[in-house]
Amino acid sequence: MEERLLVVDDEKDICDILKFNLENEGYIVDVANSGEEALKILSNVHNLIILDVMMNGISGFKMAEILREEGNYVPIIFLTAKNSENDLLTGFSLGADDYIAKPFSVKEVIARVKALIKRTSIIAQPAVTKWSFEGLNIDISASRVTIDDKEVSLTKKEFEILSLLTQASPKVLTRADILSSVWGENEYVLDRTVDVHITRIRKKLGEYGSMIVNRSGFGYYLNFNDKNENE
Missing domain, CATH: 3.40.50.2300 (Response regulator)
Incomplete structure (x- = not known):
C-alpha cells in the first residue's frame, strides 16, 4: 500500500x-x-x-x-x-x-x-512516551533518561536507538531495522556501528545495561521484565 x-x-x-x-x-x-x-x-x-x-x-x-x-x-x-x-x-x-x-x-x-x-x-501505535523500570526512567517526549533521578548523558544516536528499542519492546529489531530507522537510507554505515552504539548505551546504563538483550542471529530487544537476563 x-x-x-x-x-x-x-x-x-x-x-x-x-x-x-x-x-x-x-x-x-x-x-x-x-x-x-x-x-x-x-x-x-x-x-x-x-x-x-x-x-x-x-x-x-x-x-x-x-x-x-x-x-x-x-x-x-x-x-x-x-x-x-x-x-x-x-x-x-x-x-x-x-x-x-x-x-x-x-x-x-x-x-x-x-x-x-x-x-x-x-512500533505499534499509539506510542507511549514514558517508561519506568525500578530506578530507570526513559522519557521520550523530553529526550531524557535518568537512573535514580540522575541524568544519563546519551548522544543523539544513542538516545534514538534506546527510544526505538523501548517503543518496540519486546519485539526483536534487526541491525538493519535499527540502521534504517536511526540513520536513514542515505547514510552509509555498517552493521557493526549498531553493536558499537549498543555497547556504549549498556555501559552508560550501568546495572540496567543488561536489559538490552542480543538475540543471536536476530538482533536486539529491550527486556523490561528482568534486567539480569543473559544474552
Whole structure:
C-alpha cells in the first residue's frame, strides 16, 4: 500500500516543492495551507504529517496539541525556522516525532520521511512516551533518561536507538531495522556501528545495561521484565 502524506505550510511554494519531490519518491501527497484546512483534510489514511510551526491561525504546535489530545498519534515532522532548545522541547513535548529546520534540504526531508515511516511501521501505535523500570526512567517526549533521578548523558544516536528499542519492546529489531530507522537510507554505515552504539548505551546504563538483550542471529530487544537476563 502506498503511504499517504499530508504537507501543511502556509507558503505555497514550499508545499509545491515538497509535493513534487515526495510524489517522485512514490508517496501520495495531500497539501493544506493552514492548520484549519489540515484538520479538515486529515483522515486515518494519512501515514505522516509534515507540519510547519509558524502559520497564521492555528499554529503547527497548536495543531499537534489538538491531535494528541484527540488520541491521534499520526507521526509528525515539524518544519520550522525556530530551532532553539526551548522550541525543540516544546515540539517534542507536544508529540513531534522529528524536527527539520528551515531552510531545509529536500533530500534530508525525504530521508527523514523514509526513516520515520520505517520506524513507525516497527512500533505499534499509539506510542507511549514514558517508561519506568525500578530506578530507570526513559522519557521520550523530553529526550531524557535518568537512573535514580540522575541524568544519563546519551548522544543523539544513542538516545534514538534506546527510544526505538523501548517503543518496540519486546519485539526483536534487526541491525538493519535499527540502521534504517536511526540513520536513514542515505547514510552509509555498517552493521557493526549498531553493536558499537549498543555497547556504549549498556555501559552508560550501568546495572540496567543488561536489559538490552542480543538475540543471536536476530538482533536486539529491550527486556523490561528482568534486567539480569543473559544474552
